[in-house]
Amino acid sequence: MKTAHEIRPGNVIMLNGSPWVVQKTETTRSGRNAAIVKLKLKNVLIDSSTESTFKGEDKLEDIILERLECTYSYFADPMFVFMDSEYNQYDVEADNLGDAAAYIVDGMEDVCHVTFYEGKAISVELPITIAREVTYTEPSARGDTSGKVMKPATVSGGATLSVADFVKTGDMIEIDTRTNEFKKRV
Structure with a gap:
């Protein structure tokens, strides 16, 4: 379990019995009240999106999924294609990348972590x-x-x-x- 302000884009959380990919996080801190975290989420199973608001200390179930180190290969609209060390290719939808898509460039040598849910590539975490x-x-x-x-x-x-x-x-x-x-x- 992670607190809401420990959640980062690319994490997958369980809400209402469904896995959701976190596309964007926005934390608001005010003087008297606790921090508020807005999450933009995309459902992994049915391709629906939503925004949810949580208190900073709310506990969210972070799902531990299979992750592979991959490098960016090419863009095939609307999919970004990543390749692992054994030259297997994985397609990730541009919507699942969220803000990270703006940092992906041709010839990128940075190692990314591709996250899988039930054998399907669902998100990518860029290096810090x-x-x-x-x-x-x-x-x-x-x-x-x-x-x-x-x-x-x-x-x-x-x-x-x-x-x-x-x-x-x-x-x-x-x-x-x-x-x-x-x-x-x-």
Whole structure:
């Protein structure tokens, strides 16, 4: 059992007797009240989606499923194809990847974990940190040195996130895939 704020995208949880893939998590913390966690879920068995809200300390049943280390091979609309070390290919629907799809690029050498439920590939967990090239960002604003200055940037794969002011187009940056946050320039 995991608490609601320990759940990450790619995890599979059991709700009302059905397995659900977590596609997106959003935690809201307020001063007086407990943390609230919003989960965007997709049912593994019947392809339906829902959003659920939980208190941060609510216990959720995390299902332990078969996982294989795989690498990204290619995209065959609407499926992402991953390959294991024995050259077996597994198709994962783009909807099941959630936000992770924006970090998957051709020629990606990062090892991912493909999760299976009853022999079917249902989700992919990316490594905790990945390096991507910044394909576009605005130039730095001169004279703005007050604290931690951030600006939006687009990285290879199409994801948009906030980066430090000193990052330029063409730089390689390290990203935390759990929180979609900039960590450092590589």
